[in-house]
Structures are given as structure tokens and as C-alpha cells.
Amino acid sequence: MTDIVIDLNADLAEGFGRWVLTDDEAMLELVTSANVACGFHAGDPGIMRRVCDTAVERGVRIGAQVSYRDLAGFGRRAMDVPAEELAAEVAYQIGALQVFARAAGADVAYVKPHGALYNRVVVDPEQAAAVAAGTRLAGSGPAVLCLPGSAMHRAAAEEGLAVVGEAFADRAYTAAGTLVPRGTPGAVISDPDQVVRQAVALARDGHTTALTGEPVRIRARSLCLHGDTPGAVDLAFQVRKALQDAGVRLEAFV
Template structure:
């Protein structure tokens, strides 16, 4: 099982999360590319830490929405979205390579991530960006999403993601952050359900029903309160249960 986290989400003097600590725990790093968060220095620093730790670097691409942290849907033309995604991957790759790393995969962020679960036009635009830029890049997303379906049809390698600290609907989608109970905060509860996900066992949805989330990677949000403690608890519990942690996409060197 892979363990990933969203990193490089600070900007200028505004700091968010503890990238260095998280990179000592996770096996894959979803690195912001400057559109929803991150500046050149924050991004390069995260890549340097990832290279030192042998952590895979992924491009966390999103809408051009710095003020909204990429959490607002944008009704953007497909060609523009394709070019925005190519731009972001290219910027991250340049900084990663100067840091001794390289981009291994692509994971959309925030509102874009949620939109392309069902928004086929935008999902196709992101797929086109990855395929045009580098078809050897693998992609990460929500199981049964249009994004992964179209990526697989385009010949890209796809991997499924579950969320350690997000609540699920009975349909297996994420509860919107604006709704009550969208985030799970108790470390023990989070660790317990991560073990169940790793074993392919059902977990409880927000309405109390049981759902099964098939996943190759588990995400712990780097911007959540106590993110480092949560990531440590998840790592320790998984390894104690005999789950081997390894990146789903091998780290690349620059």
C-alpha cells in the first residue's frame, strides 16, 4: 500500500503543513504546482526533501484558483484546461529535476479532483494533457471515476486512491468539505479504517452504511490539524498489521 500526502501548499511567507516531517513518513508526495498553492521555492524545497527520502513526486494539478485554494469549480474550456495541466506538470518537472527528483505521476487537486469523477469533458481534457506531455506518467484518482476510466482507455496506467481523513457518501464519493462531518479527526478511527481499506474490507459511510473502497494508495491531508500525528498513526498501524508500504509509482531521479 502507498501512503501519500499533499505538500508544497505554502506560498511566500504563508506556511501550511510540515512538509519535511511528512516526507519522513509517506511514500508519495502530491506536490502543488503553483495554481492552487505553492511557489517556486516551496515547491523546489519539497522536491529536494522527497529526493533525499526516496519519496515519489507527483504533480498535483488543479484549477487556476490561488485565492480559493483550488476548491472552487471553474467552468473552463477543455483546451484551456489541457494547457493549464501541461503547464503545471512542466513547471513541477523543471523544479524537481533541479532538486534531483522527477515527476512520477499526476493527481488532480480539490475541485478539479471532485469534478472529474463525473465531468467527462474535463476528465478527458486532463487525460489529454497527461498523454500529450508524457504518456509514461501514471495517474491517481478516485475509484470508478470518469478520470480513471478515460485515462485507462487512453493507455495510461491508473491507480486508485482512498482518503484516510475524509468522510465518504454511500456512493463512494467524498462528502463535500462544506458539509458537517466531511473530515475525520480521531487518529485511532482513521488508522482503523486505513487497515480495513488495505485489507479490502468495508468501511462506514457518513450515513452509516457500509462501502468498500478499493485502493492502491491512501491519502493523509497535509493541511489537516495534526497531519503529522495522523500520518504516523496510519503508518505505524499499517506496518504493525503487516501491510508493506511502498510507492505505487517508482520514484524518478532528475
Template sequence: MVPINIDLNADLAEGFGRWELGDDDALLTVVTSANVACGFHAGDPTVIRGACRQAAAGRVAVGAQVGYRDLAGFGRRFIDVPPRELADDVLYQIGALDGLARASGTRVRYVKPHGALYNAIVHHEEQAAAVVAAVRAWDPECPVLGLPGSRWLAKAEEARLPVFREAFADRAYTPSGTLVPRRERGAVLHDAELIAERCVRLARGEPIAAIDGTPLVVHADSLCVHGDTPGAVVVALAVRERLEAEGITLRAFTGEGR
């Protein structure tokens, strides 16, 4: 049997001031990559630096989770930003996070868009190109993470950025392989054991069921557990334990960390 490696990532540093969201410390003992908020959709400098410090201590790869400038909406609302502005916003976020990461003993290893931006650049040509331009301006060899089949990954590949594909442990899929919008019933999954079973299938390249029951194959280098979902730590632990029990090795897709 061919050995299988998979990355397990989570969205972290999404608190802000007195508002706490998720258990970053606990998740950082489970995941191999951390998508760290950069202050535009969530996160303040203290929260962000704390997550970077814990990631460095646990040898977890740090990624810049860039988003729209939308604290009130948690970055989950589409914003029709002109491409040049969007590129500057993304570049600003990566640079800010990298400064805090380096002060914490690590650095930004990859870039993953967040929320509405993530979903928009599945199809939005101009915004996808803008995010690619920002990443290239920062580091033309920086790995990027996104949805398989998205314009974002296609344009990143054209720009010769290292491209990695992501699947979601706790989100439902449409038959076409896109995420079911959060406002729809059944969009977010909560049963830890069912999620863990699905992650084994994803890691092995086996089909999972789309929301209508259609078999769907999602090729992935990394699996995401949302840090803001209730019970996220329980879900992440169940996923990790089940993957390891099946002989699947958890390892950061960037090749760094634990």
C-alpha cells in the same frame, strides 16, 4: 496470508510566500508518495523546490498535484474552464514541477488532480478528457491517481495510461463512494486512531462505514492524508505505525522510492 502493499500519500508544498501551510519536512519522513502543488492552487517556486529536494533525499515519489488556476480559493472552487485551456493549464503545471523536481534530483512520477478539479472529473466528461489529454501530451506512459469509479480514471484507462486508485484516510464518504463535500458536517475526520483503523480496513479491501453508516468497499492502491489538515503529521504517523504493525508494507504505487 497474501502480502499486502499500500502506498501512503500526502498533499505537500501548499505554502505560498510568507504563508506557511503544513509540515512538509515531517510528512516526507512518513509518506511514500508526495502530491506536490504546482503553483496554480498553492505553492511558489521556492516552496515547491524545497519539497522536491526533501522528497528526493527521502526517496519519496513525487507526483504533480494539478488544479484550477485558483490561488485565492486554494483550488477548492469549481471553474468552468474550456477543455483546451484546462489541458494547457495542466500541461503547464506538470512541466513546471518536473523542471524543479529534476533540478532537485528527482522527477514527476505520476499525476493527481487537486481539490475541486479532482471532484469535478469524477463526473465531468469534458474536463476529465482534458486532464487525460494533458497527461498524455506530457508522457503517454505517466501513471495517474484518482477516485475509483471516476470518469477521470475511466478515460485515462481508455487512453492506456497506467491507472491507480486512491482512498482517503481522513475524509468521509457518501454511500455511492464519492467524498462528502467539505462544507458538510463530518466531512473531515480528525481522530488519529479511528483513521488508522479505517486505513487497515481499506488496505485489506474490507468495508468501511459511509457517513450514514452504510458498509462501503473502496478499492485502493494508495491512501491519502491531507497535509493541510490540523494534526496531519500525528495522523500520518498513526496510520503508518498501525499499517506496519498489521504486517502491511508501505511502498510507492509507482514502484519507485522507498
């Protein structure tokens, strides 16, 4: 049996009311962990409950995808939120999802920041500490899924939380190992073959190539597949098959 193990996570429940963005049913057949939107950037109670129910039925771990309070901007607009307020809002989002996770027979296993908050806590120790404090306030159980070596990684560890490093199959990297900002040409990889190649390289070998050509080492236990990109389900299927063909075992990290 292979000793290379990787988790596949995807952003799900990213609809609101009659507006639907992600094919949650199909993606839950392919991933091992589900980052569930908790209502601040997307998601509503009905969607959150359905995704939790289906995730448990299919043996998929449930994670809270927490964000700034920004429905209109899908959580991708930079915001300045006081640390104490942010910690409370993170705990609030986790708590809301925990209700539906427990009703389905599970718990919120981990927390992952979304969008602008994700990018902010890579470099901002104060905001990262607030996310870690909010996670701790919500309970002692959830791990934190984040960019390896980031301020978020350090803050979560200092808070005594389990920390899991993740990499992205469909995002370009800087030479420093951070994500290229979305507004930069080439930041989101649209070529399916390139996405598959990067996924296998990250999972099997722990490396990829920066947008500017430098080699980048990334130690990750989880690999993110975005559920809101065109053709997301087919791409997730291709990535999953390529990983298995390369001898990588797919298994949730918690």
C-alpha cells in the same frame, strides 16, 4: 512477508511566499509519495524545488497535484474551464514541476487533481478527458492517481495512461463510494482513532462504512493523508504505525 502493499500519499508544498501551510520536512519522513502543489492553488518555485530535493533524498515519489487556477480559493472553488484550456493548464503545471524533479534527480511519477478539480473529474467526463489529455501532453510517463471507478479513472485509461486508485483515511464516503462534500457535517474525519481505523480497514480489507451507515468497497493502491489538517504529522505517524502493525507493507506504487 505480507502481500498487502499500500502507498501513503500526502498533499505537500501548499505554501506560497512567506505563507506556510504544510510541514513538508516532517511529512516526507512518513509518506511514500508526495503530491506537490504546482502553483495554481498553492506552491511557488522555491517551495516546489525544496520539496522535490527532499523527496528524492528520502526516496519519496514526486507527483504533480494539479488544480484549477485558484490561489485565492485554494483550488476548492467550482470553476468552468474550457476543456482545451484545462488540458493546457494541466500540462503547464506538470511541466513546471518536472523541471525541479529532474534537477533533483527524478521525474514526475504521477498526476493527481486537487480540490474542486478532483471532485469535478469524478463525475464529469469532459473535464476528466481534459486532465488526461493534459497529462499525456506533458509526457508519456506519469500515472494518474484518482478515485476508483470515476470518470477520471476511465478517461486516463482511455488515454493509455497508467491509473492508480486511491482512498482517503480522513474523509467520509457516500454509499456510492464517492467523497462526502466538504461542506457536509462529518465530511472530514477529525477523530484520530477513527482515521486510523479507517486507514487500516481500507488498506487491509478494502472497505469502510459510509457516513450514512452502508458498507462501501474501495479498491485502492494508495491511501491519502491530508498534510493541511491540524496535527497532520502526528496523525500520519499514527496511521503509518498502525498499518505496519497490521502487516501492511508501505511502498510507492511507481
